[in-house]
Amino acid sequence: QKEVEQNSGPLSVPEGAIASLNCTYSDRGSQSFFWYRQYSGKSPELIMSIYSNGDKEDGRFTAQLNKASQYVSLLIRDSQPSDSATYLCAVPLSSASKIIFGSGTRLSIRP
Amino acid sequence: GAVVSQHPSRVICKSGTSVKIECRSLDFQATTMFWYRQFPKKSLMLMATSNEGSKATYEQGVEKDKFLINHASLTLSTLTVTSAHPEDSSFYICSARDSQSGTYEQYFGPGTRLTVT
Numbered sequence: 081q082k083e084v085e086q087n088s089g090p091l092s093v094p095e096g097a098i099a100s101l102n103c104t105y106s107d108r109g110s111q112s113f114f115w116y117r118q119y120s121g122k123s124p125e126l127i128m129s130i131y132s133n134g135d136k137e138d139g140r141f142t143a144q145l146n147k148a149s150q151y152v153s154l155l156i157r158d159s160q161p162s163d164s165a166t167y168l169c170a171v172p173l174s175s176a177s178k179i180i181f182g183s184g185t186r187l188s189i190r191p
Numbered sequence: 192g193a194v195v196s197q198h199p200s201r202v203i204c205k206s207g208t209s210v211k212i213e214c215r216s217l218d219f220q221a222t223t224m225f226w227y228r229q230f231p232k233k234s235l236m237l238m239a240t241s242n243e244g245s246k247a248t249y250e251q252g253v254e255k256d257k258f259l260i261n262h263a264s265l266t267l268s269t270l271t272v273t274s275a276h277p278e279d280s281s282f283y284i285c286s287a288r289d290s291q292s293g294t295y296e297q298y299f300g301p302g303t304r305l306t307v308t
Contacts, residue, residue: 112295123284123299124235168235172295177223177288179297183234 083107084171086182094190099156101167101185106150109174113145113152116168118184124168128154159189194218195287197300204275204307212270212303214285220265221287225297226258229282241268265290275307 085104093099105113112131116124130136130143130152142155152171156163169182194217204210214224224241239260240248247260259271268287272279282304286297 114296116299123302126296126298129294129296170297177295178225178237178240179295181235181237 082182083173083180084169084182086167086169086185088183089186090188091185092188092190093159095159095161097159099159099163099187099189101154101156101169101187103152103154103169103171103182104150105152105169105171105180107171107174107180108147108150110171111174112172113143114170114179115141115143115152115154116170116181118166118168120165156187161189161191163187164189193289193296193298195285195298195300197285197303199303200301201304202306204305206276206307207274209271209273210275210305212272212283212285212305214268214270214287214300216266216287216289216298219287219289220291221268222265222290224262224268224285224287226260226268226270227284227286229284229302231282235284238270272305275305277307280305280307 083106115128117127118124128143130145136143140157144153166184166186168184170179172179196215198213222243226238227235229235237250238253241260241262243262249255262268284302286299
């Protein structure tokens, strides 16, 4: 089992709709969870961090964490064409300083 | 805040030469920095963890004699690709963690695109 798993996509969502991105992780000791956005040809950009069970909202983005199910998700409301990118779920290992990245979900917002 | 720079952004070199890439945290101190490589349409691959004042920790399969890492200060880490070959052509990205934040958030530099001819 991979340490951090995401559907690779592509996920196609109409403009204005909600995009839902999912991630599961294997390390039960993990306490921090991150979502990065990566545009084609660019480096990743941190867009959300979540540490506690439940929802965390920031503008059009909502991160949801369920530690019991080892599941973290990212919702993007009112999707815009500029949201088209690859979204990376990232989870620090509880036993080391490094972060494990998922392979990313490619999101495409169609006008 | 949390800005990381990389230099150069793009480099073309001849096979057999060495290339140095710099990664700087501009507005925070970073005892730990990370070096990644990414091939087109592929996921990030962690190459090594760079620790200020000590040796880097390399991931399995990464040649430490080929990819030399130096982290001499709290704001600067360098990656030197020695005796570069065309298969080393890739997008190299560094990231840094704010030593004072107490969190594991990593901030990425803009990346360096290396082409070896």
